Each structure stands twice: as C-alpha cells, then as structure tokens.
Amino acid sequence: MNDRRRVNGPPGGTRPPVFQSGLQSSNPSDRPRRQRQPAELRKIFLKTGLIPSASGSAYLEFEPSASLAANRSNPKSMIPPSSALKLTCTVHGPKPLPRSAAYSPNLVLTTHVKYAPFAARRRKGHVRDSSERDLGVHLETALRGAIIAERWPKSGLDITITILEAEDDRWWGEPPDSHDASWGIMNVLAGCITAASAAIADARIDCLDLVAGGVAAITEDVGASHSGSGRLMLDTDPAEHASILSACVVAYMPARDEITELWLKGDSSKAVLDDGDSRQGHDALIDGAVDAARGSYSVLSEAVKESILNAVAHA
C-alpha cells in the first residue's frame, strides 16, 4: 500500500554509509559474540509514567550487548555491531466507546505496534505493514488474558507502542539476504509485552497479574563441527548468533503460573539438552522462555512498585 499522505524517503532503505575501512572490518571474525551465560539475560531499563498526557505509559530499553559496549570504547567501525531494543508504550483509556459502536459488555482492547521509520537498519514506512499488524495481534492476545475486561463495559482501551530502536534480525555484516527468518521481531514482542503490562498497571487498569515477556532460542554455533548441536539460550540477541534454529516468545503471568501468549517457530528438534533431560526440544524451549519471562518480571514488578510509590507520594 502506498503512503500518499507524506513525502516519503527513498524506498531502498537508508543504511549508514559503508566506508572502505568498514568493509574490511566486516570480517566474520568481527561478529559480536555472546558474552553472557546461556541463561543470563540482558539488563532491562523500565520506567513508567513518562508521558503525562496518557493515562499510563512506559519506556523500556534493553541493555546493549556487551560487545556493543566494547565496541563503543574501542571503535573499529562506525556501524554499531548490534542494536538494542528501545520502545515506548502509551495507554489511553478506559474511555467511552463512540456512540456508533456496538454494545460491548467488556473493555474493548485495541493494540497498535508501530516501528519508527528509523527503528531498523532498513527504513520502515509510515503505514503499518503486515509484520507490525501481526505483532499487534500477538500483543493483544497476550494482554487480553490478563486484563479483567468485564469491569469496564462499553469502554475502550488503546495501547500504542512505538519502537524507537528494533532488534536486528541478523548481524549487519552478513549479506542482507543470507537468511530472512525474522528473529528480532520475537525480542521486540517480548519487550512490547513487558512494557505494555507496566503501562497498563500505570494506568491503574485491573489485571489478574503482571504479564512479562521472555524469549528463548535454540542456536547453532558457527564453528560447530557437526550439525545437530543446538543449544538453548535465553534472551538471544540475533546479531550474536550465526544461526538460530528456532525461537519462542511467551507472555507469562508468574503469580498464576499461566501463559497468555505463546509463539514458537522454527525447528526445535535439534536441541541438545543436558544429560538426563528427557524433554522434547520445543518443551525445553518454552520452559526457557518462561524462565526468561520470570527474569523480566522482576524488573517489571520493581517498575510498577516505583510507579505506585510515586503516585502515593504525589497524592
């Protein structure tokens, strides 16, 4: 669909300029490497209530991978080796539905996920594309399970997420077409879920529990001598792995031990688990994602606590 309302930038994308020196450094050995333990998560910065005009809001940022930090202190290339997720979430409502709308006994949830045009290395248009709409549906499923919707009949709740910096789908130094599975989108979804849950809590909407998003993936190392050596990693940064076999996002409510949203894709059968672990690949993957979600829950609950303390202090 063409966007006719604006003067658009070049469709071919606006990647940063690549200089000769930069080209030379796009050596496969320069690929950022994961420096965390398999079960170690990136740090999350989460703060609520930054947008006063909205009834609830949150800002979320993933800590840049260690390799990015190292690169900043000792720059070899002008192009950052990986990107880190940054997104804002605003919640408007509950507000009355327009008069023309049909009666609804429940709170009508609307989710919008939009990448900022500059969010990814390739420019995104202003009109939502299918992957953004898809993300919106996933997010809606995740949140609807948590919100106690019947407390607000005839009302609507708009949740808008703007992604300021998106996770890469692959390392930028690889040829752009080398593999096209969009793994970064799964990290983005996990971030969206966590941030939206914080923003909803900030808007004082009744929920069963906070929902935290978590990602796990089965990765294969470049140097692996034999195939079939998939390793389970939590909170993967796609730029750090040459090959991701499968990945899974969950939206998890720790207090109820329930999953409201599950999205798993890829071949999880090659996972090599510890000895004595008889789980199937996909089960291990889902469990891993739940563990990752538990990790982000600890940040989420702190952020929500802070938001409440602030509100009490100002009251």
Add this chain to the structure above:
Amino acid sequence: MPLETSTTYPLTKLRLDGRRWNEMRVFQAQISTNPASSGSSYLAMGNTSIMCSVHGPAEGRRGEASGSAGSGGAVVDVDVNVAGFAGIDRKRRAGGSDRQSTNISTILRSAFQSHLHTYLYPHSTISIHVSVLSSDGSLLAAAINACTLALVDAGIPMPGLLCGCTAGMTGSASTPKDPREDELDPLMDLSLPEEQELPYLTIGTTTMVPVGQNNMDEDEEDGETKVAVLNMDSKVHYTYLDSLVPVAIDGCREIRELMEGVIRGSQRM
C-alpha cells in the same frame, strides 16, 4: 506477430479459438453450490468462471436499509471480488477493490435493484457476493448470469430471468458502415483477447414469464423481451450498433434457454 482477430477473421471466417461468429463458448452452470448461503451458483462461460452467493433477504445493517431508503423495498448490495489468480498475470489490488470490480458491482447493483421485486421485502437487504475465479472475457455478462441463477436459487421473486451476453465487431468499426461492401462481421460472446482488441458491448435482457391470460399463447415470445442492461466502454461508429445489438440479444436468448435448463435440471422451477 501475434494472431489477431481483425487480421485472421477475414481470411478464415473463424475466430482465434476456432468459433464461428455466432457461436458461444461452452456454457456450464450449477446452482445450490454452497449450502451456507440462501442461494448460490457456479457459472463458467468458456474459461471465465464465477461463483456467486446470495444472502438474504435479511435485516440490513443499521442505518442503511432500516431508514427511509429501505422503506420502499429491499436494498440490493453487490460485492464483486476478482481473485488475484483470475487473470493471466497475478494482480494485487491495493486496498480492497480496483476499478473493474467496482464498475461491475455498480452495474449489477442498479440492474438487480430495479429488476427484482424488492417491494416485497421492505427494510431488508439482499446481498450478493460475486467471486471471479478466472476471467477470460465477458465478465459482466457472466456475472449477470451467475447472479440471476443464485437469486433464483435463493427464491427471490423476479419477473423473469435476467441474462447477459456480449457482442463485438471483427474490426475497429470506426468508419461508417458501407452497406454495399461490408467485410466486418459481428461476434457473439467475446473472449479476453477479443475484448482487448475489438469494440464490444454487453447487453442484459429479460423476458417476462407469461402470466394470466397470455399464459397460453407462447408463439410470440420476443415481443416481451426487454433490455435491462446495456454497457459499452469502447468506441464504435453508430451505424454498427444495428448489427451489434441483435447479436447480443440473440446470445441472451440462447443463454436464457441454457439457464432454464440448468434450473429445471435442479428442480427449482
């Protein structure tokens, strides 16, 4: 050089697909194809194939049929969808519908709105959904026929079957017709390559089913034929209309007989 009707026809008196000027393509139709709708039909004229389903008469959407507009009778709502795989090249329309399908649905709506006995169903909507599965010319005519069959299947009263057919000329026909030396022939039921090359028109006719006193005298049927749809997008010198219109009307009569056979065959009439 591609074969063209305007160059080959004068030599062989045969069209590109081997038909004569007054020959129709293979006509196939079926009604009650979809049990989920009130009435449905499948119709194929040559390689043009169409599925049509009718819902209603049913309570219309708020504000549309219930208002003053609907008090006189049912509102006919037509939705035409040309599948992406219908043509030779795959087409993707941006945001819903293109000009061709909007055009066809407007013509169908106005044709059936006035044709059906809508006054019997005030405050209701009859919605017709046409899906074009494969398009190879005479799309509007085929859509008219498919809709008529589906409406018959739905049991919606109408004065007679509304049948459509196309007719064209074998040349551009842009100069006045020369009565002494006329090498252009009219063609019946055009296919897509002919449509793209030649001027053509689409006619839909209806024949009142004789009722009452006239029931017995079946000898003069043609006197009752009425033109309900006439659509022409191309340019032709007016002197040629004389030969185009009767051919199209003849085609409609042939199609009416075929369609009556289809309806009798399924024992709905």
Add this chain to the structure above:
Amino acid sequence: MSNPRQASSASQTPHLSPAELSYLYTSLSLPKGPIRPDGRSPTQFRPLTAETDILPGTNGSARIGFADGTQAIVGVKAEVEKTVLASDILQQDVENDLQAPSDRRDGAESTPSAAAGGHGSWVQMSIEIPGFRDDDALPVFLSEMMRESLVGSVTDAGKGRDTEMAGGLKGRLVINKRWHWRLYIDVLLLSQPLSYPLPLLSLTTHLALLSTKLPKLKSQGEEDPFFDDDWGVAEHLYPRPSPSASATSSQIRPPVTLLVISVGDNVIFDPNREEISVADAVLAISITRNSEGQGLKLLSIRTIDPPSRLTQPGVPNSENLSTMAATGNSDNAAAANPSAGQEEVPGVWRPRRGGIKRSVITELTRTVLKKGGVGEEVLEGLEGVEV
C-alpha cells in the same frame, strides 16, 4: 477505532447465551471424554469434500468445502523474477577473488547467500475473507501464520533422497543465481467464516501446493531461464516420488496447521464455532513429516485469543435480584470477594480469564505429535487424497 473486526482476532464474538455456553462447557469438559454437539469424537475432523486442479489459469488450485457450506478456494500462481543481489555480496565476492585469504573464504561459504538458499519473501500469501479488508487483523494474522510454517519447513539435505527439495520450499524456488520463482498463494474464503477458518484454509493451501506445477526448465546453468511450452511435462512444485524409488522415500509435503482447543482437561480438535467459543485455550500448531519419514516435526505454535474471553457472564441465582434469593448473602459475598465473581458457581458461565497452564500446552502438543496421534492421522488422510 473500536471496530469489532479489528479488535478480535479469534473470529467473531459468539452469539450464545451464558446458559448455552455453560451447558456446552460442561458437556465438553466431562472427565470421561467430551460430548460434542455434533457427536464427533474429540480427535475427529468434520467431513469435507476436496478437489484439486479446478482452475486452468493457475499453476495449482484446490477447493475444500465443509458440510456446513464454508468453502475455500486456493489458487497458486508462479512468476519468474530477477533475484536482486545485494551489492555487498558482489563486493565481498570481488574482494575474495582479489585477496583470497583462506579465512575469508571460509566465512563467505558459511553464510549461504539468497541465491543459493532462497528467500522467504518469495512466497506471498494473501487471504480474502468476505466482510474483512485485506489488512484487517484476522487475514493478516492467518496469512502470517501459514506462511511462517510454509517457509520455515526446511528438510535436511542428503539422507539418500533427491536433493531437489533440500532447501525446503524456498530452495525449490531458486532457478539459478540470478532468477527465481515468486509464488503467490491467494486464499479465497467464499462465505463468512462460520468457525475459525484456519483448518479449512490450511488444508486447502496444502492441497493446492501439492497440485502446483512449474513449467520444465529448458535453459541451463546461469542462462536467462526459458521453459518448455509443453504443460504436460511440467514438474510438480513438490516433486512426486519416482516410481522407481524405494517405497520408503515418502513424498515431501507442505506443512499443515491444526487448530486445537482445550476445554477443562479435554483436548479437542477441529472445533466448530460453538466449541471454540467456550475454549479455555486455542492453539494453532503447524506440523510436517520428519525428513526421515518417521514421526512428525513441529514447525510453529501460536496462541489464538479464545473468544470465550469476550463472552458475557451468567448471573448465579444467589446474586440474581429478580429471583429474590438471599440478597443479603450476595452483598456480603461481593464485599468479601472484590474481584467480582472469582468463585465458580457450577452451571453458571464465567468468561475465561488468564492464560494457559504450562502443562496444558505440553498435553496439547503431545496429543498432536505423538506416534499414531492426531497429526499423523491428518497427514495420512491428506496423503490419501488423489491429487
């Protein structure tokens, strides 16, 4: 903004009363096995009629109709397209040729380029549902879901089979380094969906892809491609096993996506509209045969928002003012339990809240994947269809 079509991903809100919902839920969650409204067993699918190769203008097509009248038609069209090589690859290649250090070579080879492996965006899918716009949530979600498993199913190379399908569907679309096929899969739902249309669409797409043929290539190597005019010698997109090959090498087939719901402790397949409206959890699970021909491989799982969350609750007798029951009690109860009706009154419908227990997900996937389970049954059923 509050467009209900956009708001609910899992089909429309069901038009059932709380009492009906409660009755349905009770009968579907019976511990000794569910009693379904149409008398099917929990793993039984609805009867359907299928035909393939119905549209001469397409590379492959199929139609499936359920007995209730919902029909889907899928047409597959293939077009030849020039592969756009990113300048970086060319640049790297040049560099490699100039310097040719051994380590650089390794790196270049370990990252297969699009020209070899195919690209997921070469498969385009669009779903047309009457009453929905192309970019509404439901069609977008469905098409992403089906495309993801189609593109994602990559079989292992080797293992003594012809390597034509080695790269999966993506790899099959590669003609040579500069040209490839682009596959358009158009799904047409002919009537308003009476139930969540996923199983119907997935099965129809499966059959359409199986019947899809590509013209036989006459050019060789890196030439600009040209094809045999004879449609009779066209090759199947999913190659048929040659009769000479051993019986063990089963044909590679596109994946299928199954819709599974859980109600109480029961697992139910192919739910109809009423059943899905009381589901505790709805999962779409994509499977395909393992490359060894043994067992099944899981390709993707997605949760689908169960419509039961949007239903209206029933009112228990104790809270119903019109029945003049002990109203004082209910006041107390409401005060004691501010989370409005957390307590379950048997026989009174409560919209589902919260998510799925981890164990339920394991159970659902296990039922699909286990040997002799539903997944195998469905695939065997499909293999029985003459294409």
